[in-house]
Amino acid sequence: MPINRKWNIAKLLGALRAYPLEQRRRITFEYVLLAGVNDSLGDAGQLSKLLRGIKCKVNIIPFNPHPEAPYARPSHAAVTAFQNECRRLGMPTYLRTPRGDDIDAACGQLANRSGGAPIVPLRVRKGPPPPPPVE
Numbered sequence: 001m002p003i004n005r006k007w008n009i010a011k012l013l014g015a016l017r018a019y020p021l022e023q024r025r026r027i028t029f030e031y032v033l034l035a036g037v038n039d040s041l042g043d044a045g046q047l048s049k050l051l052r053g054i055k056c057k058v059n060i061i062p063f064n065p066h067p068e069a070p071y072a073r074p075s076h077a078a079v080t081a082f083q084n085e086c087r088r089l090g091m092p093t094y095l096r097t098p099r100g101d102d103i104d105a106a107c108g109q110l111a112n113r114s115g116g117a118p119i120v121p122l123r124v125r126k127g128p129p130p131p132p133p134v135e
Contacts, residue, residue, distance in 0.1 A: 044085035
């Protein structure tokens with residue numbers, strides 16, 4: 001995304017590491033698992049390194065497939081292995097149970113099955129991007 005040229009992942013993670021959280025609070029990361037893309041044990045290790053030093057928890061979301069998507073949901077075994085590896089590496093990790101995917105209504109699904117309609121387009125903002133939040 002164009003905004004990532006200025007506000008890249010390294011700056012974001014640095015800001016999160018510096019953010020003064022209350023003792024029992026954690027930052028939540030949502031991690032969408034895509035079969036064969038980011039669901040391996042090595043990917044869990046890379047995620048652990050990326051989040052090192054951040055008081056956080058990770059919500060794993062198995063991808064919600066739909067006919068127009070180029071991705072697939074990982075197998076249950078792959079999801080379980082990924083979650084177990086994250087936990088072994090010291091990350092509090094939870095599994096988000098998919099709901100609504102049988103009717104293309106789950107999180108991330110923009111497909112419409114009636115009559116083979118194409119993916120519903122997102123509205124595109126016209127004009128310059130909004131300014132970053134003021135601290």
